[in-house]
Amino acid sequence: MTERPLLPLLEDATPERRDAARNREALLVAAQALIDSCGIDGLTMDAVAAKAGVGKGTVFRRFGSREGLMAAVLDFSETEWQAAVISGPPPLGPGAPAMERLLAFGRSRLERNLMLADLIRAAGWSGPRGFAVYSFVAMHTRYLMSELHVTGDIAVLATALLAPLEVPVLDQQVRIEGMEIDRIMEGWEDLAHRITQR
Amino acid sequence: MTERPLLPLLEDATPERRDAARNREALLVAAQALIDSCGIDGLTMDAVAAKAGVGKGTVFRRFGSREGLMAAVLDFSETEWQAAVISGPPPLGPGAPAMERLLAFGRSRLERNLMLADLIRAAGWSGPRGFAVYSFVAMHTRYLMSELHVTGDIAVLATALLAPLEVPVLDQQVRIEGMEIDRIMEGWEDLAHRITQR
DNA sequence: AGTGAAAACGGACCGTGGTCCGTTTTTATT
DNA sequence: AATAAAAACGGACCACGGTCCGTTTTCACT
Numbered sequence: 001m002t003e004r005p006l007l008p009l010l011e012d013a014t015p016e017r018r019d020a021a022r023n024r025e026a027l028l029v030a031a032q033a034l035i036d037s038c039g040i041d042g043l044t045m046d047a048v049a050a051k052a053g054v055g056k057g058t059v060f061r062r063f064g065s066r067e068g069l070m071a072a073v074l075d076f077s078e079t080e081w082q083a084a085v086i087s088g089p090p091p092l093g094p095g096a097p098a099m100e101r102l103l104a105f106g107r108s109r110l111e112r113n114l115m116l117a118d119l120i121r122a123a124g125w126s127g128p129r130g131f132a133v134y135s136f137v138a139m140h141t142r143y144l145m146s147e148l149h150v151t152g153d154i155a156v157l158a159t160a161l162l163a164p165l166e167v168p169v170l171d172q173q174v175r176i177e178g179m180e181i182d183r184i185m186e187g188w189e190d191l192a193h194r195i196t197q198r
Numbered sequence: 199m200t201e202r203p204l205l206p207l208l209e210d211a212t213p214e215r216r217d218a219a220r221n222r223e224a225l226l227v228a229a230q231a232l233i234d235s236c237g238i239d240g241l242t243m244d245a246v247a248a249k250a251g252v253g254k255g256t257v258f259r260r261f262g263s264r265e266g267l268m269a270a271v272l273d274f275s276e277t278e279w280q281a282a283v284i285s286g287p288p289p290l291g292p293g294a295p296a297m298e299r300l301l302a303f304g305r306s307r308l309e310r311n312l313m314l315a316d317l318i319r320a321a322g323w324s325g326p327r328g329f330a331v332y333s334f335v336a337m338h339t340r341y342l343m344s345e346l347h348v349t350g351d352i353a354v355l356a357t358a359l360l361a362p363l364e365v366p367v368l369d370q371q372v373r374i375e376g377m378e379i380d381r382i383m384e385g386w387e388d389l390a391h392r393i394t395q396r
Numbered sequence: 397a398g399t400g401a402a403a404a405c406g407g408a409c410c411g412t413g414g415t416c417c418g419t420t421t422t423t424a425t426t
Numbered sequence: 427a428a429t430a431a432a433a434a435c436g437g438a439c440c441a442c443g444g445t446c447c448g449t450t451t452t453c454a455c456t
Contacts, residue, residue: 019451060445215434252435263414
C-alpha cells in the first residue's frame with residue numbers, strides 16, 4: 001500500500017516527513033476497513049480518524065476532503081488497472097491488434113466502473129486525481145484510435161466513445177432501467193465499430 | 199410558476215392543501231432569488247426557508263432534500279425546453295427532416311446543459327425527476343433514430359449519442375481541457391452521422 | 397547532542413443538511 | 427357554526443464535513 005501512482009505527472013520535490021507517511025498509511029488502511037464493514041455511505045471522517053488513531057485535522061490535512069480520501073483509496077485499484085493496460089497480457093495489454101485491444105479495453109473499463117461505482121461516485125469526478133485518471137484513459141483511447149487510422153477529431157471522438165462507460169450513464173442504464181450488462185457491452189462494441197470505421 | 203410538468207407520468211390523485219401550495223410557490227420564488235443573488239453554492243436551506251417566511255421543516259417536507267429543491271427549480275426551464283422540442287418551431291420542433299431535427303436537438307441540449315451546468319449538478323442525476331428528464335430525452339432521440347432507419351440496438355445507441363452531452367463530460371472538456379464549444383459541437387455532429395449511418 | 401525553524405498534529409469549534417415531534421391550519425362532515 | 431381527523435407547519439435538535447490555531451514532532455545543521 002505504499003506504492004506511488006503510475007504516471008506521476010508532478011512528483012513532489014520534497015519527500016514526506018516520517019510521521020506524515022505513517023499517518024497516511026494508517027488512514028488509508030482504516031478507510032478501507034471502514035468501507036468494507038460499513039459501506040461507503042456509512043463511513044464518517046471522524047470514524048476514520050479514530051480508527052487510525054489520529055486527530056481529525058490530520059485526515060483533512062492529508063486528503064483535503066472526503067472526496068480526496070475516497071480518491072486516494074480508489075487510486076490503488078486504478079494504478080493496478082493502468083498497469084494491466086500498459087504492460088499486462090494481451091488483449092488488454094500490448095501485443096494484440098488495435099481493434100481487439102480497444103474492445104478489451106472497453107469491456108474491462110465497463111466492468112471496473114460498475115464494480116467500483118460507489119467508490120467512484122464518492123470520489124467525485126473533479127479534482128486533480130480525477131483529471132489524471134481521465135487523462136490516462138483518454139490518451140490510451142486516442143492512441144488506439146490513431147492506430148486504427150480513424151479520421152476526424154480524434155480527441156472528441158475518443159470522449160464520445162468513453163462517455164457511455166462513465167458511472168452516471170451506467171447507473172441510469174443498469175440501476176434504473178434494469179438493462180443487462182451484456183447488452184450494454186454489445187452496444188458499446190457496435191458503437192466502437194461505427195466510430196472507428198470509415 | 200404554477201404550471202405542472204410536462205409528461206406527468208404519475209399525477210397526484212389528491213390536490214395540495216392551500217397552505218401547502220402557497221408555501222411551495224413562495225419557496226421556489228425564494229430559491230430562485232437566492233440563486234440569482236448568491237449563486238448555487240451560496241444558497242442554504244435555512245436562507246430559503248427564512249426568505250420564504252416558513253420553517254425549515256416545511257422546505258424538506260416539500261422537496262425532500264437540497265437536491266430535490268434544485269431539481270424543482272430546474273424543472274421550470276426543463277419544461278419549457280421540452281415544449282420547444284414537442285411543439286416549437288422547426289428544426290428543433292416538428293416539421294424538419296429527422297436528421298436536421300437530431301442535429302438541432304443535440305446543439306440545443308448541449309447549450310442548455312452548459313448554461314445550466316451549476317444547477318444541473320446541484321440537482322443530482324438521481325431521483326425520480328432525473329429519471330423523468332432522462333426518459334424524455336432518450337425517448338425523443340430513439341424516435342428520431344427510428345425515423346432515420348438506424349439499425350442495431352437503438353436504446354443503447356441513443357444512450358451513447360446522449361452521453362457526451364451530459365454535464366460531467368462537458369465539464370471535463372470545457373472547464374478542464376479548455377476545449378471550444380464549437381469544436382465539441384462539430385464532433386458531436388460527426389458522431390451523430392457515424393452512429394446513424396449504415 | 398543541542399537547537400531552531402518548518403511541518404504536522406489534535407481536537408474544540410462552526411455551518412449546513414436533515415430529522416423529529418408537539419402545535420397549528422385546513423378541510424370534510426354534520 | 428361546530429367538530430374532528432388529516433395534513434402541514436416550525437424550529438429545536440442532531441450528525442457530519444470542514445476549519446483553526448495552540449501544541450508537538452521531525453529534521454537539517456552545527
